[in-house]
Amino acid sequence: MKIAFFEIEGWEKEIVEKELKSHEVFYTKEALVPENAEKYQDFEIVSVFVHSILRKETLAKFKNLKMIATRSAGYDHIDIDFCKQNKIAVYRVPDYGAHVIAEHALALLLTAVKNIPQAIEKTRKGIFNYQGLRGYELKDKTIGIVGTGRIGKHMITFSKALGMNVVAYDAYPDEDFAKKYEFDYIDLEKLLSVSDIISLHVPLLPSTYHLINRKNLSLLKKGVIIINTARGEIIETEALIEGLEKGIISFACLDVIEKEREFAKFQKTLRAGEVLPDSTEYKTFLLNYYLFTHPRVFVTPHNAFNTHEAVRRIVQISVENILNFLKGDRTTLFVNIVETFAKH
Structure with missing residues (x-):
């Protein structure tokens, strides 16, 4: 062969x-x-x-x-x-280590709520004090897990270990697992409204495309933290930006972005000094660049698997x-x- x-x-x-x-x-x-x-x-x-x-x-x-x-x-x-x-x-390769992705999702969450990047940057400047670095506790917060396959299950066990309250949504609930780890399956709309943190662990399918969007943005609990280590297209980028601007979303923790392959291609094109032929390409680039530079957005380059x-x-x-x-x-x-x- x-x-x-x-x-x-x-x-x-x-x-x-x-x-x-x-x-x-x-x-x-x-x-x-x-x-x-x-x-x-x-x-x-x-x-x-x-x-x-x-x-x-x-x-x-x-x-x-x-x-x-x-x-x-x-x-x-x-x-x-x-x-x-x-x-x-x-x-x-359906399972090369689902815990690896869940570990990364948790790392992004801790990065946000504990002000890790800001603290490191401050000490690198020789400023050794905690002013402006007050964070948030995870214990007793409610985390909504969307998708309870291999990765989602690991995220649930990690969250439970930190003393968080867990609710979950899945098209095919695993009731035995829910009973074992003492959490409830609820519908998606309710999950969006009660969760302090939402972590996305679903594959990209027609039914999950723009699962978080401008239509259901108003359902989100004010100050919610969004984590996405699945696929960028599960969140409508413009809805995410609107949520950040209105204060509905306090932090976005992302390992994936919408149209990330196109974005990487656009970056190479711009670095080469070439003109992008399509105005929609500029829009994609600008929306993602906005996320990359936002102080309450933490983005890693599709790196969750990479151990x-x-x-x-x-x-x-x-x-x-x-x-x-x-x-x-x-x-x-x-x-x-x-x-x-x-x-x-």
Whole structure:
């Protein structure tokens, strides 16, 4: 089999080569995108990360593509319908360590309520006092967890350990888990209205697109903290900005932003001194830049997954997925179980 690994780091080759030594394997640091897809058209298996855009126009250029192994849990960068229609198997990494994402969400929350960046900046300037650094306690605050799959469950256990009150919303409630950890499932509107903190842990689906939006902004409890380590499009950016400006949202803790791939592309374009052709691109850039520079917004660059342990597991599981496919084992095949994934 001819196999190509995109967006690969040097250390990852050792893991891949050990398991796939009998196959022709190609490595590149670049992402697989429409502009370069044609030169890779002969590969039968491709392994990609989230910056590779596998839409119809990309996938259609491959002559004999049999499998995609995405080194991610998310799949919104892949045209699943096209893969189904063309019998292209798609494998993902559903759980490389859900606790890692929850840890990052909690870290962002603590960063906000304990004024960590401001405190560090103050001491770096040689000012060793706590004036202007008064924060907030998390104990007895109500946190609303939206999505109680693997990551959401970890966030619930962390929140409980800190003495927080937990409420949750999920299209498919896990009542046994709720009973064990003593929290209640409630509807989304009620969750928005009673939560001091809202943490989002749902996949990006048509039903979760702009889950937080300008229409339900008024339901939010005044002073709420919003955490999003899932996908940027779950929050309508203009609603988030409006909430910050009106004082409805006290802090926004984000590891993802809306249209983040486009934003990264715009940054490169602007640095190169080129003119953006579309005014909507300027709007996207300006809205996100507003968030990046807002004193009550804390943004990390889609980094929640990025631990030494997790990225190693991601590569190992991806290689196992390829081996399973080559052996004819379809038990972990993803492309036919999208509906199941939506539940978790």
